[in-house]
Amino acid sequence: xxxxxxxxxxxxxxxxxxxxxxxxxxxxxxxxxxxxxxxxxxxxxxxxxxxxxxxxxxxxxxxxxxxxxxxxxxxxxxxxxxxxxxxxxxxxxxxxxxxxxxxxxxxxxxxxxxxxxxxxxxxxxxxxxxxxxxxxxxxxxxxxxxxxxxxxxxxxxxxxxxxxxxxxxxxxxxxxxxxxxxxxxxxxxxxxxxxxxxxxxxxxxxxxxxxxxxxxxxxxxxxxxxxxxxxxxxxxxxxxxxxxxxxxxxxxxxxxxxxxxxxxxxxxxxxxxxxxxxxxxxxxxxxxxx
Amino acid sequence: xxxxxxxxxxxxxxxxxxxxxxxxxxxxxxxxxxxxxxxxxxxxxxxxxxxxxxxxxxxxxxxxxxxxxxxxxxxxxxxxxxxxxxxxxxxxxxxxxxxxxxxxxxxxxxxxxxxxxxxxxxxxxxxxxxxxxxxxxxxxxxxxxxxxxxxxxxxxxxxxxxxxxxxxxxxxxxxxxxxxxxxxxxxxxxxxxxxxxxxxxxxxxxxxxxxxxxxxxxxxxxxxxxxxxxxxxxxxxxxxxxxxxxxxxxxxxxxxxxxxxxxxxxxxxxxxxxxxxxxxxxxxxxxxxxxxxxxxxxxxxxxxxxxxxxxxxxxxxxxxxxxxxxxxxxxxxxxxxxxxxxxxxxxxxxxxxxxxxxxxxxxxxxxxxxxxxxxxxxxxxxxxxxxxxxxxxxxxxxxxxxxxxxxxxxxxxxxxxxxxxxxxxxxxxxxxxxxxxxxxxxx
Numbered sequence: 220x221x222x223x224x225x226x227x228x229x230x231x232x233x234x235x236x237x238x239x240x241x242x243x244x245x246x247x248x249x250x251x252x253x254x255x256x257x258x259x260x261x262x263x264x265x266x267x268x269x270x271x272x273x274x275x276x277x278x279x280x281x282x283x284x285x286x287x288x289x290x291x292x293x294x295x296x297x298x299x300x301x302x303x304x305x306x307x308x309x310x311x312x313x314x315x316x317x318x319x320x321x322x323x324x325x326x327x328x329x330x331x332x333x334x335x336x337x338x339x340x341x342x343x344x345x346x347x348x349x350x351x352x353x354x355x356x357x358x359x360x361x362x363x364x365x366x367x368x369x370x371x372x373x374x375x376x377x378x379x380x381x382x383x384x385x386x387x388x389x390x391x392x393x394x395x396x397x398x399x400x401x402x403x404x405x406x407x408x409x410x411x412x413x414x415x416x417x418x419x420x421x422x423x424x425x426x427x428x429x430x431x432x433x434x435x436x437x438x439x440x441x442x443x444x445x446x447x448x449x450x451x452x453x454x455x456x457x458x459x460x461x462x463x464x465x466x467x468x469x470x471x472x473x474x475x476x477x478x479x480x481x482x483x484x485x486x487x488x489x490x491x492x493x494x495x496x497x498x499x500x501x502x503x504x505x506x507x508x509x
Numbered sequence: 510x511x512x513x514x515x516x517x518x519x520x521x522x523x524x525x526x527x528x529x530x531x532x533x534x535x536x537x538x539x540x541x542x543x544x545x546x547x548x549x550x551x552x553x554x555x556x557x558x559x560x561x562x563x564x565x566x567x568x569x570x571x572x573x574x575x576x577x578x579x580x581x582x583x584x585x586x587x588x589x590x591x592x593x594x595x596x597x598x599x600x601x602x603x604x605x606x607x608x609x610x611x612x613x614x615x616x617x618x619x620x621x622x623x624x625x626x627x628x629x630x631x632x633x634x635x636x637x638x639x640x641x642x643x644x645x646x647x648x649x650x651x652x653x654x655x656x657x658x659x660x661x662x663x664x665x666x667x668x669x670x671x672x673x674x675x676x677x678x679x680x681x682x683x684x685x686x687x688x689x690x691x692x693x694x695x696x697x698x699x700x701x702x703x704x705x706x707x708x709x710x711x712x713x714x715x716x717x718x719x720x721x722x723x724x725x726x727x728x729x730x731x732x733x734x735x736x737x738x739x740x741x742x743x744x745x746x747x748x749x750x751x752x753x754x755x756x757x758x759x760x761x762x763x764x765x766x767x768x769x770x771x772x773x774x775x776x777x778x779x780x781x782x783x784x785x786x787x788x789x790x791x792x793x794x795x796x797x798x799x800x801x802x803x804x805x806x807x808x809x810x811x812x813x814x815x816x817x818x819x820x821x822x823x824x825x826x827x828x829x830x831x832x833x834x835x836x837x838x839x840x841x842x843x844x845x846x847x848x849x850x851x852x853x854x855x856x857x858x859x860x861x862x863x864x865x866x867x868x869x870x871x872x873x874x875x876x877x878x879x880x881x882x883x884x885x886x887x888x889x890x891x892x893x894x895x896x897x898x899x900x901x902x903x904x905x906x907x908x909x910x911x912x913x914x915x916x917x918x919x920x921x922x923x924x925x926x927x928x929x930x931x932x933x934x935x936x937x938x939x940x941x942x943x944x945x946x947x948x949x950x951x952x
Contacts, residue, residue: 248821248824249828250818250824254828255828281695310694358679358680359680377952380945385817385819392632393637394636395636396949411838
């Protein structure tokens with residue numbers, strides 16, 4: 220089966236490379252999760268003969284405008300989470316019909332983390348000070364998740380928005396806020412700067428950061444996001460091939476290792492249908508007024 | 510030894526970035542920088558240091574000779590350096606800025622070692638309260654030192670804020686003047702705004718209102734005279750190296766805040782002591798140029814020691830470094846800090862040579878007959894707009910922004926339009942800082 224799949228991908232690759240490479244529209248700048256994943260897919264797809272042209276658009280609305288207007292076969296990495304992330308930015312949204320038409324496959328997942336500027340802070344000690352309102356620095360797209368999770372865990376919190384995760388981390392270290400809420404991949408950087416992540420919104424411990432339930436006793440609320448692949452201007456056969464190619468890449472051993480080093484969760488062992496349903500809910504049901 | 514080639518390549522790239530407005534260091538990091546992504550983070554760091562330093566040194570040369578800012582940090586050099594060039598004092602302007610830039614870099618480095626025992630407190634410059642104070646001082650100084658009447662500067666500031674706030678701002682939740690057009694969501698592009706609102710009126714003044722004759726781009730190397738003028742400004746160099754060092758740590762603004770704030774501070778001093786007789790003030794120019802070069806050292810510190818990139822080009826550098834086996838970690842940086850310092854020192858010596866004794870060679874490409882030079886100037890104004898517009902696949906938007914800003918610039922052509930562009934450049938950070946200040950301290 221794997222051989223047939225590889226042959227099909229190779230045939231698809233030959234057909235597309237002779238015509239033209241697939242446009243990999245990146246709705247972000249040269250930084251962040253979407254860019255990192257796009258770069259990895261670009262390299263790994265090339266190894267199995269699927270050529271993609273990375274087209275860094277710099278921002279989400281611009282990337283989406285390009286993806287919607289191009290007449291070339293294109294793929295696009297979207298990031299969706301409950302009440303946050305890219306698909307809630309104005310101009311980057313998918314309608315239900317567009318989602319159904321363009322959704323190809325899930326690629327990775329990521330979780331968030333709560334970090335403190337110094338080592339040795341215990342979450343249980345924070346809960347003991349019910350009179351205190353804690354300030355949490357976060358990038359705007361994760362503010363809802365930070366507030367919802369910490370309130371569920373029994374803390375009174377106020378979120379402070381920063382331009383991006385780096386700025387929020389800098390703000391925490393400069394004494395602006397008590398904590399910092401971001402993608403869990405920030406944990407090593409926080410540790411390098413003398414801080415520590417107290418919990419991650421994963422079911423279990425994640426790369427050494429304790430899972431939220433084990434620390435707070437409550438399950439995370441919308442604390443993860445799904446990176447998924449959308450495609451346009453492809454016929455059914457092309458769609459099937461690109462889906463197979465991406466699936467082959469994201470489930471490969473090399474990618475498992477890569478994902479661990481970059482703090483992404485892989486989709487191995489998860490039901491593709493469940494992930495699609497989750498992504499669809501994030502895109503079409505859970506919204507916050509921006 | 511392995512760092513010689515990437516450093517020289519970085520310097521060569523920096524010269525290109527400095528000589529051709531629009532080809533900024535971010536674009537070069539994305540393109541040429543990719544060739545220096547080796548398994549050792551030092552290689553790409555050496556390239557970046559060369560690129561960053563050379564673009565600052567050479568950008569000043571272009572600003573002084575043509576009245577065109579190669580980088581947004583060169584606005585004061587346009588304001589004070591270009592008039593000096595027109596008065597036939599180009600050699601003095603080029604020489605003293607190169608020398609002061611050189612000393613600014615070294616004083617900044619020395620300052621870092623001097624405050625090393627308390628370096629951990631440097632992070633407090635990122636505190637929102639501190640940033641609000643810095644932005645407010647910069648904003649007030651803009652009005653105070655401007656050649657305009659206060660009400661004119663206030664109108665200009667209002668225009669600057671309105672131009673700067675166009676777009677969607679997720680941090681404060683605003684969607685300002687986008688008219689539901691996606692191409693406006695990201696805000697107005699910087700280059701067309703600078704060219705239209707600032708460069709065009711300055712060139713207009715030089716062309717039609719100045720009595721000075723067009724000067725040939727040829728500089729006389731007068732080591733003794735240049736050193737004497739620099740020595741006479743030793744306090745300016747010292748003070749603005751310190752200002753530049755701290756401004757270099759301010760996220761996103763770094764060198765542009767450094768040069769503009771130092772310029773405003775020095776100019777206000779010159780005005781107070783009645784030493785300011787109009788554009789072409791050498792000490793104000795020296796202050797700005799010293800400061801932005803001092804910032805080129807400190808801007809690297811948050812990335813190297815805390816893993817926090819604070820400019821777009823540093824994000825790209827950071828990404829390249831993270832692709833290496835070693836990645837970016839404190840132990841690695843501490844083990845190799847002497848090598849990086851050596852690289853920084855060598856780069857500054859080479860850049861000093863390029864921007865001073867070899868200034869004629871660097872600018873030889875622009876040594877043309879007066880009429881042709883005018884055409885080149887027009888090209889240098891339009892090229893960055895068209896080039897970046899094409900690069901962003903938004904040519905019409907870029908050209909449209911330039912036309913709109915040119916109209917604004919020409920309406921105010923008899924005034925000093927610096928408040929418009931400075932407020933435009935810092936408005937997002939300024940408003941976001943105030944919003945955070947309000948959320949943290951008031952809400």
